[in-house]
Every structure is written in C-alpha cells, then in structure tokens.
Amino acid sequence: MTILVKIAQAEFLDNVMTELQTATDHDNENRILGRGGQGVVYEGKLHDGRIVAVKKSKIVDQEHLDPFINEIVILAKIDHRNVVKLLGCCLETEVSLLVYEFIPNGTLSQLIHDQNEEYPRSWDMRLRIAAEVSNAISYHRDIKSSNILLDEKFRAKVSDFGTSRSIGIDQTHWTTQVQGTFRYLDPEYFQSSQFTEKNDVYSFGVVLVELLIAQKPVLTSGSQEKKSLVSYFISSVDQNHFLDTLDPQVLKDGQKEELVAVAYLAKR
Numbered sequence: 001m002t003i004l005v006k007i008a009q010a011e012f013l014d015n016v017m018t019e020l021q022t023a024t025d026h027d028n029e030n031r032i033l034g035r036g037g038q039g040v041v042y043e044g045k046l047h048d049g050r051i052v053a054v055k056k057s058k059i060v061d062q063e064h065l066d067p068f069i070n071e072i073v074i075l076a077k078i079d080h081r082n083v084v085k086l087l088g089c090c091l092e093t094e095v096s097l098l099v100y101e102f103i104p105n106g107t108l109s110q111l112i113h114d115q116n117e118e119y120p121r122s123w124d125m126r127l128r129i130a131a132e133v134s135n136a137i138s139y140h141r142d143i144k145s146s147n148i149l150l151d152e153k154f155r156a157k158v159s160d161f162g163t164s165r166s167i168g169i170d171q172t173h174w175t176t177q178v179q180g181t182f183r184y185l186d187p188e189y190f191q192s193s194q195f196t197e198k199n200d201v202y203s204f205g206v207v208l209v210e211l212l213i214a215q216k217p218v219l220t221s222g223s224q225e226k227k228s229l230v231s232y233f234i235s236s237v238d239q240n241h242f243l244d245t246l247d248p249q250v251l252k253d254g255q256k257e258e259l260v261a262v263a264y265l266a267k268r
Contacts, residue, residue: 019047020090020097024054034107034146036160038067039095043102052087053103057096068096071161074139082136084149084159103157108133108207109145111154112214123253125154126211127262132156134204143203144184144217145210184217208266209233212259214247237267 023044024031033041039057046052057068068091075086090097105111108129111119129148136158137143149157184203206217209229217229236242242263243251250259 020044020054020099022047023052024056027056038160044099051102053100055098055100065091065096068098071098074161078139080136080139082132082156082158083139084157100159103149103151103159105150105152105154107146108148108150108156109210111150112145112210113216120154121214121247121249123250123259126250127258129154129156130208130211130262133158133207137200137204140200142184143200143207145207148207205266205268206230208262212247212250212263212266213245214250233263234267237263 021027023046024042027040027042031042031044033043033053035041039055042054042056044052044054055068057065068089072086072089075083084103085101086098087101088099110116111121129150133143133148133156136156140147140158140161142160143158147158147160149159151157184206185199206229210217213229213233215229219227219229219232233242233245236245243256243259246254246259
C-alpha cells in the first residue's frame, strides 16, 4: 500500500507513484539535481504545473528508510524561511520518495567553486548567506556548503535532514555514529564520539572559511598533496597574513575591518 503523508497542504493525485514517476519523466538522467548517500534528487513537474524536487532512495531496507523517516519527522516540525520545505512523501513503496519545494539556483558549494561567471559572488551576498545559514544550524547535524541551497533570490535554504537530530529535546550532547561529512567535522568529535552544538558551530566555521577563501575544505597543492583548508586558514590568521589568502572578489568588495572580524569569527 502507498502511504502519502500530506504536509503544508500538498495535494497529489490518487495514484501517487504514477504522478511522481511522470513528474520526473521516469527518472530521466537529465532531471537529476544531485546524488547523495541516501539517494538521487530529481527535478519534477506535477500535473498542476508546480516544479518540485523529488528525492528517491537507493534501496528499501530499514537502514536506508530510517533517514527518510527522520527527515519527515524533523521537517514536519519546522517552519523556517531558511529551511527547505517538505511537501510530501511516499513510504512503503518499492523505493521511498520525499517531495520538496524546488530551489532553483543550486548549492552554495556550486556558487563558490564552479567556474561560472554568471553567478553573483559579491561579499555582501556571501555575508548575507552566512547570516541566513546561522539562523538554521540548530536544526541540522551535517552543515556543509553542498547542503545549503539557494533560491531565486540567492537566499539560503538548508536541506538534507536525514542525519539530523530531533528537535525540542533538552540535551547538551548526543552519542552517535559519525553523521557529518569528514572534512566538516570538529576534531573533538573523534575524541569523544559525542555530537554537540559545538560541532555544528565548527561546521559552520568551515563554511565561513569557504566563503572567504573560495577553496574547498581539502586543498590540493601542486604536488597533489592534500591538506586541510581549516589548518591552512588558521595558520594564515595566526601569522597575520590571511588577507593574502582571501578570494579576490572578497578583497575587492569587503571593508578590511569587516573581513578581519569575520575571519576571527571563523577561526573561533
């Protein structure tokens, strides 16, 4: 039996699976928006003309179903302008499906790292995106630039809550398996195996450094040797030459006092 969970007054045809298969043009490769550990996300068009994003799980077993259920539970409780909206889902089908509002301008990672000159990358916009993300990090457990979507006005929408914690619980730490992406994880996590709010703040700091330097969290040198962007950035701040490491667009747009303040915030 198909179960349809209706959220935010989403309405679909009686035959949900047929509707969503048609919406994604039967999982057409050209409609793929992204791939992740939980599955593939497609752009879809519903019968009423709405454009949506459809996440399709890789396999149906309890291990892969749990993150989908967790995401439904969390997003059903959240109404936040900087969190992507869940419109509906299908469970207990051949594969599980989640349906979200469509966010048209890709991810923050693409904005920072893709060589597309049409993308706006002003310092003011980067600073605004950082502020918007900071408003939503308390809900998430895997903050990274590829989980931050950008809408038609390049406003931030945090997405992918499959590994996030339940909200509304008065706890200071959670003992858990590694949920975050390795290069965004606080090193303290590996000593304690306890995920705390400090880990979320660390991940947000990595995103701040990405916005400042426009480099990926793992740097590759000319010899192909890989090193941590965070270590490189902290060293440059400690040696008082971090301005030399900043993205040229940031240096051009930003006031020195403001750049220094954000750099020291990221270092903390």
